[in-house]
Amino acid sequence: MTELLWGGPPARSRGPKPAITLAEIAAAGIAIADAEGLDAVSMQRIAGELPVTKMALYRHVPGKTELVAVMSDIAMGPPPERPDLPWRKALHTWALDLYDGFTRHPWLLQSTIGRRLLGPNELLWMERGLAALAGTGLTGGEQFDAILVVTSHVRNIAQQSTTFPGHTTGLTAEEMQQSLAAILTTEADRFPHLTAAMRTSAGSENQGLEFGLQRILDGLDLLVRRRVAVPDGVETFPIEGRR
Amino acid sequence: MTELLWGGPPARSRGPKPAITLAEIAAAGIAIADAEGLDAVSMQRIAGELPVTKMALYRHVPGKTELVAVMSDIAMGPPPERPDLPWRKALHTWALDLYDGFTRHPWLLQSTIGRRLLGPNELLWMERGLAALAGTGLTGGEQFDAILVVTSHVRNIAQQSTTFPGHTTGLTAEEMQQSLAAILTTEADRFPHLTAAMRTSAGSENQGLEFGLQRILDGLDLLVRRRVAVPDGVETFPIEGRR
DNA sequence: CCTTACTGTGTCCGGTAGACACATTAAAGT
DNA sequence: ACTTTAATGTGTCTACCGGACACAGTAAGG
Numbered sequence: 001m002t003e004l005l006w007g008g009p010p011a012r013s014r015g016p017k018p019a020i021t022l023a024e025i026a027a028a029g030i031a032i033a034d035a036e037g038l039d040a041v042s043m044q045r046i047a048g049e050l051p052v053t054k055m056a057l058y059r060h061v062p063g064k065t066e067l068v069a070v071m072s073d074i075a076m077g078p079p080p081e082r083p084d085l086p087w088r089k090a091l092h093t094w095a096l097d098l099y100d101g102f103t104r105h106p107w108l109l110q111s112t113i114g115r116r117l118l119g120p121n122e123l124l125w126m127e128r129g130l131a132a133l134a135g136t137g138l139t140g141g142e143q144f145d146a147i148l149v150v151t152s153h154v155r156n157i158a159q160q161s162t163t164f165p166g167h168t169t170g171l172t173a174e175e176m177q178q179s180l181a182a183i184l185t186t187e188a189d190r191f192p193h194l195t196a197a198m199r200t201s202a203g204s205e206n207q208g209l210e211f212g213l214q215r216i217l218d219g220l221d222l223l224v225r226r227r228v229a230v231p232d233g234v235e236t237f238p239i240e241g242r243r
Numbered sequence: 244m245t246e247l248l249w250g251g252p253p254a255r256s257r258g259p260k261p262a263i264t265l266a267e268i269a270a271a272g273i274a275i276a277d278a279e280g281l282d283a284v285s286m287q288r289i290a291g292e293l294p295v296t297k298m299a300l301y302r303h304v305p306g307k308t309e310l311v312a313v314m315s316d317i318a319m320g321p322p323p324e325r326p327d328l329p330w331r332k333a334l335h336t337w338a339l340d341l342y343d344g345f346t347r348h349p350w351l352l353q354s355t356i357g358r359r360l361l362g363p364n365e366l367l368w369m370e371r372g373l374a375a376l377a378g379t380g381l382t383g384g385e386q387f388d389a390i391l392v393v394t395s396h397v398r399n400i401a402q403q404s405t406t407f408p409g410h411t412t413g414l415t416a417e418e419m420q421q422s423l424a425a426i427l428t429t430e431a432d433r434f435p436h437l438t439a440a441m442r443t444s445a446g447s448e449n450q451g452l453e454f455g456l457q458r459i460l461d462g463l464d465l466l467v468r469r470r471v472a473v474p475d476g477v478e479t480f481p482i483e484g485r486r
Numbered sequence: 487c488c489t490t491a492c493t494g495t496g497t498c499c500g501g502t503a504g505a506c507a508c509a510t511t512a513a514a515g516t
Numbered sequence: 517a518c519t520t521t522a523a524t525g526t527g528t529c530t531a532c533c534g535g536a537c538a539c540a541g542t543a544a545g546g
Contacts, residue, residue: 002422006430015492016542042533055535056494064534109356114402115414117422123434130436140440141447142454148403149396149455156395159357171358179245179360187249191366193373197383204384211385212392218465219458258523259511285502298504299525307503493542502533511524516517 001066005073005119020050022060022070029071030105037165038107041068068111073119075105076112079128087224088217090132095150095213098125102158109159137227146220153216157209173205244309248316248362263293265303265313272314273348280408281350284311311354316362318348319355322371330467331460333375338393338456341368345401352402380470389463396459400452416448 003010009021028049032041043064047054061067080097082090102108112122129147138146163172171179181198188195246253252264271292275284286307290297304310323340325333345351355365372390381389406415414422424441431438 002426006426012544013492014490014542014544016494018493043535044533052493053495055496055537058535059493114407115416115419117414117419118426120430120433123423123426123437127434127437130440134436134439139447140442140444141450143440144444145451145454146458148399148451149458152395152399152455153392156391156398160391164357171360173358176358176360180366183245183249183361183366187363190363191370193377194366194370196377197373197386199383201383201387204382207384208388208391211388212395212459215389215392215462215466216455216458217462219460219462222461222465223458255513256523257511257513257521259525261524286504287502295524296526298506298527301504302524487546489544489546491542491544493540495538495540497537497539499536500534503531505530506528508526508528509524510526511522513520513522515520 001062001069001117004061004066004070005117018060019052020056020060023074024050025057025060025067026071026074029067030075033071033075033107034105035165038068038110041071069117069119072108072111073121075108076101076119076121076125078121078124082128085132087132087136088221091129091147091150091220092213092217094129094132095154098151099154099158099209102155103162106158106162106164109155109162136224138224142223149216150213153212154209157212160208161206244305244312244360247304247309247313248360261303262295262299263303266317267293268300268303268310269314269317272310273318276314276318276350277348278408281311281353284314284350312360312362315351315354316364318351319344319362319364319368321364321367325371328375330375330379331464334372334390334393334463335456335460337372337375338397341394341397342401342452345398346405349401349405349407352398352405379467381467385466392459393456396455397452400455403451404449 004022012018025046028046029041032045032049043054043057046067047057057067061070079094082093082097084090085093118126126147129150130143133143133146136143161173184191184195184198247265255261268289271289272284275288275292286297286300289310290300300310304313322337325336325340327333328336361369369390372393373386376386376389379386404416427434427438427441
């Protein structure tokens with residue numbers, strides 16, 4: 001499995017020339033997932049796009065799980081090159097780049113959840129995120145946690161704002177808003193704060209990405225300033241509300 | 244569909260007495276999902292736990308999607324009652340309560356993604372989260388965005404730390420750490436910051452929940468203080484890095 | 487030239503969600 | 517009390533899915 005993600009094309013020896021390559025299989029899968037969603041990707045369907053039958057795919061890939069992992073790493077691609085910037089701006093553009101990737105391939109939100117083997121591109125994204133934080137004085141663990149919280153936010157905003165192609169069980173943002181409004185007309189007394197918040201939130205959609213990002217960066221900034229003031233990492237200024 | 248989530252038991256008229264109720268179906272599904280994961284939940288399997296056949300379930304539920312929605316809202320349950328607290332402590336305990344729910348029913352992380360119809364319990368969680376922020380001077384939209392970023396963080400931490408029962412395609416945290424270390428032994432030069440961060444992060448696992456939570460709360464606190472200073476919401480003090 | 491490793495194919499299995507026709511049940515209307 | 521009618525549960529059927537496995541053909545190495 002690690003070989004699939006990290007190894008190049010396998011050394012060929014005897015036997016018939018393969019009619020297809022792993023890269024072609026992955027490309028076909030990515031095309032289907034982009035156009036019709038991850039649920040539309042089946043071994044049958046992929047084979048239909050290639051000059052082979054379903055079972056031939058298993059000569060190149062141990063199973064669907066592994067294939068999706070390869071597809072995911074390829075579709076994610078490496079992070080775009082960016083000039084060196086102060087950590088905050090660097091992490092900010094990193095987050096926007098990540099968001100871009102998820103909107104280009106919404107199915108990545110489904111295929112890259114949970115603990116799994118990481119591919120070279122995914123690791124490269126992580127590397128770039130950590131690079132942004134390298135000079136901040138945060139410990140390694142804190143750096144990991146920091147890019148994790150940024151990634152979480154980006155993922156969930158993308159999850160919420162993206163429309164999934166072919167995903168039958170998905171409402172549009174309007175349908176959701178509408179059904180919520182309908183419920184609140186009859187149940188307003190059970191949800192007073194929700195009702196109130198809805199009234200003062202009209203027209204302020206799609207601000208979620210920047211809003212959360214700025215809060216997180218503000219919070220990180222506070223910590224970084226403390227770390228710079230006390231480089232050995234001892235916590236000197238207890239902050240109200242911190243455990 | 245809305246009736247399934249929000250309506251009580253349907254008014255019965257003619258016909259045979261139903262052998263099962265929606266609540267019983269949902270309870271059976273929840274039991275299976277808790278024990279063996281969401282993937283183990285099938286109509287066949289649920290029917291096996293009840294004195295009916297698979298197709299009888301479709302008399303009570305339009306499809307599996309809707310059934311999982313009902314299961315999810317029931318399993319999530321209402322948020323626990325908490326005494327009134329300052330907004331930061333209130334939101335903090337709210338987040339920990341949410342985390343608790345996700346660890347009790349890990350499959351909720353799979354079943355409550357994306358845009359979907361919201362059930363009464365899910366809305367009650369939202370109501371409580373907004374209630375915590377009611378006195379902060381944030382606009383409705385900002386309140387929504389704030390609880391969204393907290394929820395995202397809690398979800399992703401739970402996703403990362405929870406072990407899913409029966410989920411064959413899931414590595415343990417050790418396996419993942421191990422494979423990462425193995426890769427870095429041969430590819431260390433491609434990922435210098437990653438390698439460095441790994442060295443200084445030994446033993447600092449499972450701090451991610453509190454770390455991200457405190458950063459987010461710190462960031463929100465900054466905004467709230469600005470809002471209190473200028474109650475009409477006009478941004479008077481431009482903060483470095485904010486767009 | 488023959489052996490051997492490798493590729494692609496067809497068949498088969500157990501599983502999934504759901505459509506649909508059918509018999510049965512029990513309440514409502516007469 | 518009898519008939520009508522709406523609702524319930526069942527069994528059968530279709531169209532998929534991932535994958536195991538045996539088999540035939542191909543091309544390179546000895």
